[in-house]
Amino acid sequence: MDRFLSAVGSSVGDIALYSFIALAWVVIYRSTKVLNFATGEFVVIGAFLAADLLPNHELLSILAAVVILGTIGALTYVVLIRPFDGRPDWEPVIVSMGFAFVLDGVIAIAWGNATASLPPPIAGTLGRLGFTPVTVLTLSAVLLVLVVLAILLMFLNRSRTGIRLRAAAEAPVLAEQSAIRLPWMFVIGWTASAALAALAGVYFGFSHNVIPSSTDLAILGITPVLLGGLDSLVGAVVGSVITALALNIASLYWGDSSQQAVSGALVLLVLIIRPSGLFGSKRVARV
């Protein structure tokens, strides 16, 4: 029982991490209907930038990392994704995979054997679940996730820009005719997503040592997104909870290496049984 509780305990940190990454995926999908497979690289770049930019001013460093990554996200959209308007939808995905290769090389050349590790701004534990300590940091991260989720939901559903963004994504032709500037909407989406990825990287840096090959992380980010529904922000968080729990419990019984496979199995299950995910809208590419 204790081991089970420990698994749950270690899930809490993962929930926060996956949620940030999953939200990043969903925001991009909501705005441009593309999956960005370079998200993992964005996360790692975020971590390294935050650790290296201003070593003495941690908060400023983090802010700078978020801003820089947001810019990278915007540029990525403009240069790499926008030209693929109207082409088969798997092409931008392959492009993002190619871009992920490029970023992998860049990260390795720039940071080689370095590790990024950020001192957590908040310390302290609030007790234990099984053998795992539950830290204030993890709980505040989860809180931050919920806050970010609330902000995103309000933005997309209540604010003018948010509604325009949704219009641009779901009915581009009509949106353009309503004088909505599509490219800007998409740029906003990608910037926000990259910023979220940076946050994920920063949080990852708090609790782990980030190395250049941590980019594999992002592949795990697809599972919560598919579970919850590609276009559902709430689904992203719920999916993260499910995925984090499933992966940690699987680690318990089958070892760490089973995580990729359990992840893959969850994805297949979702795609076969309910491709639109738990909360996603029904408009999935069903034949």
Next chain:
Amino acid sequence: MTTTSRTTAESSVAESGASARRGGDRARGYWIAGWLVVLAVVLYFLPDILPAAQLPVAHQTLLAIPSAIALTLVMGVAGQVSLATSAMLAAGAFCVGLMTEHLSSVGLLTNMVIAAAVGFALGMIVGLPSVRIRGMYLLLATLAFQSIMTFVTQRVQSSTIGPQGYAVPAPKIPFTDFVISSTRAWYFTLLIYAALVVVVCAVIVRSNIGRAWRATRRDELTATSLGVNVRAAKLSAFAISSALIAMTGALAAYYQSVVTYDAFTLPVAIQYVAMIIVGGLGSIAGATLGAILLTILPYVLTTIVHAITPNTAIVFNLELIIYGIAIIFFLRVAPGGLIGLVQRLGRLVDRAWQWSRRTGRQ
């Protein structure tokens, strides 16, 4: 249908056009045959032309070609998406590994056939989602399959033989006692295998199955209304290509003489997609060209970058970067791949030729 009778003038024009076309076709046929003979001669003497240290590069190129062609059958001809290439290679290789462990008397040919059968079955499984979902979602499904295969192969390997992997002895040519061990012998073995795959795939593409695939790619709804069984077409595309890939993986296992699960990663699958994109989606020649280029690329890059800096880490990462850029570039700028560019060039040359002929006659 009404029958029309032709006037003498019309029929003679038609006749001359037809005979000119026949003459033109025959001329083209000679042209192609001529080049094929040249190619055959070059390929035959290649092991003697190339320095011995470069032959393994030729081997790897020859191993990459069949899988690339198989992938272009699924993605280019049938219009699906698949990142399961690496998983299928693993399946074939593990067939050989396991058979060598438990039934070492089984020879090369039988193992390859077994691998093909396993690949066929797995291909049907991977193809199942393609019946219901498309595009990006299908890509994700094949990606998930890749993850699962990695896990399964890793479990199988660690519970049977451990991290050093399965040792595979050198194979014998079927029905003979000749052991394939020298680089020269491997070169010709792989060459013949690749040539066979090219021929078989060319036949499949021109057959009814290939036509069904092309119809499915164009427009599933129209294909269905024309009587094409789209579901069977998709499943057969995945099954046949997976069988070919698994068979190639089996042969590769013999070539490498060791089978480990960690050789079959996601980047490998992405590389094959890159090959067919760079070469030209949907054509066997494109897949071959892409396979050759992208297999040779790392070696060329290593030589070039080594001249600038001997730092091996940078060389590797630079290759990674250039690989990624190549994928992006070709998808964006030249969707027909290199073969598409060559065709465009050919049409330009053709038009220039005809223009010069016309102006010459006046």
